Amino acid sequence: MALDKFSLPNRIVSQGDVARVKRELHSLNDYLDQAQLRKTGSAMERLPKTSRGLDDFVTDNTLNLVNEQDRYAAISFFDELADKAPVVHVSFAVDPSANFIIKITGWFRENIDRLVLVNIGLEPTIAAGCTVRTDNHLYDFSLRSHFDKQRQLLISKIKGEPTKAP
Amino acid sequence: MTIWWLAVILVGVVSFGLGFIWLAVKLGGLSRYQKGGLNQVLDAADNDVEHIFDDEFREELRNRGRLHFEKIIGENAMFLQQDLRLTTSQLNEYMKQELTSKLREEFGKYEESITDAKQMAIDSIEKTKETIEEERQQLRQQLQVELQTEESRLIKRFEDNMADIVNHYVLAAIGQQIDLSDQLEYIISELEANKQAIAEDIKYGT
Numbered sequence: 131m132a133l134d135k136f137s138l139p140n141r142i143v144s145q146g147d148v149a150r151v152k153r154e155l156h157s158l159n160d161y162l163d164q165a166q167l168r169k170t171g172s173a174m175e176r177l178p179k180t181s182r183g184l185d186d187f188v189t190d191n192t193l194n195l196v197n198e199q200d201r202y203a204a205i206s207f208f209d210e211l212a213d214k215a216p217v218v219h220v221s222f223a224v225d226p227s228a229n230f231i232i233k234i235t236g237w238f239r240e241n242i243d244r245l246v247l248v249n250i251g252l253e254p255t256i257a258a259g260c261t262v263r264t265d266n267h268l269y270d271f272s273l274r275s276h277f278d279k280q281r282q283l284l285i286s287k288i289k290g291e292p293t294k295a296p
Numbered sequence: 297m298t299i300w301w302l303a304v305i306l307v308g309v310v311s312f313g314l315g316f317i318w319l320a321v322k323l324g325g326l327s328r329y330q331k332g333g334l335n336q337v338l339d340a341a342d343n344d345v346e347h348i349f350d351d352e353f354r355e356e357l358r359n360r361g362r363l364h365f366e367k368i369i370g371e372n373a374m375f376l377q378q379d380l381r382l383t384t385s386q387l388n389e390y391m392k393q394e395l396t397s398k399l400r401e402e403f404g405k406y407e408e409s410i411t412d413a414k415q416m417a418i419d420s421i422e423k424t425k426e427t428i429e430e431e432r433q434q435l436r437q438q439l440q441v442e443l444q445t446e447e448s449r450l451i452k453r454f455e456d457n458m459a460d461i462v463n464h465y466v467l468a469a470i471g472q473q474i475d476l477s478d479q480l481e482y483i484i485s486e487l488e489a490n491k492q493a494i495a496e497d498i499k500y501g502t
Contacts, residue, residue, distance in 0.1 A: 271486035
């Protein structure tokens, strides 16, 4: 099973990243296949660019993508990852930075599943915090949710009623 | 004095007058009757009588009788007048008393009727007043209930809306001001708190 062979770097976060890496791997594979078929003396096309995610993947797993076996193993891994990896959707009030996304993804992979894919979304109404949605549940860790839970406290404050000590 | 006493007095006076007239007629008739039977005696005596009871003497007697009759008539007239005055005064007094008592009685009835009508009017006004008061109380209670309901509804809506407004304001005011990196600790702590549930959810899809 290809999923057990490799680790997934935190820079490859979402299903979109996986699709992009797959596309890069296929492109690289095509390029190298073309290179093998190239006649001596003919002009070579430029090596396709690879993302930092793919670079990290290759580095972390000590692969040599020039090696056809490693290349196909990586393609197989990402194909299987795209089909079977668990996915969570995490939404924030503002667009998070790359480092922030990496930290959140790292937490998920350390604590939930080492191959989980995290789709990042934008939900300005939550103000702060985040919402985590799996296929079956929605976990609301937002400030909006916190305010809704403390609604009675706010109403009692508006009424001027004494509040119980927490 | 009643009307019966007045009638008795009048009957007495009339009877007395009739008796007097009857006596005068009787005396006149007797003298004529005696004249027929005793003509001869009388004729004989007439000559002497004519000497004794001459015209002058007869005239004197006639005058005396006339005077006596006039005197009696005058006295009776005076008595009659006195009786009439007395009767009139008594009648006046009686009429006055009767009229007064009747008027008093009628005025009493009239006053009683007015009092009854007044009492009825007062009772009617009191009932109307009580009815109006009851209606007013019911209306007041109903109005108070509706006012309290409306007040409660408005307060609840105000509180709910105010909570929403405050929430919205706070979210809008601070939502853009909190840096995500500052939230990382809070988010991680929340994820840690729900780690087990998320892991099971992903693993088993429950």
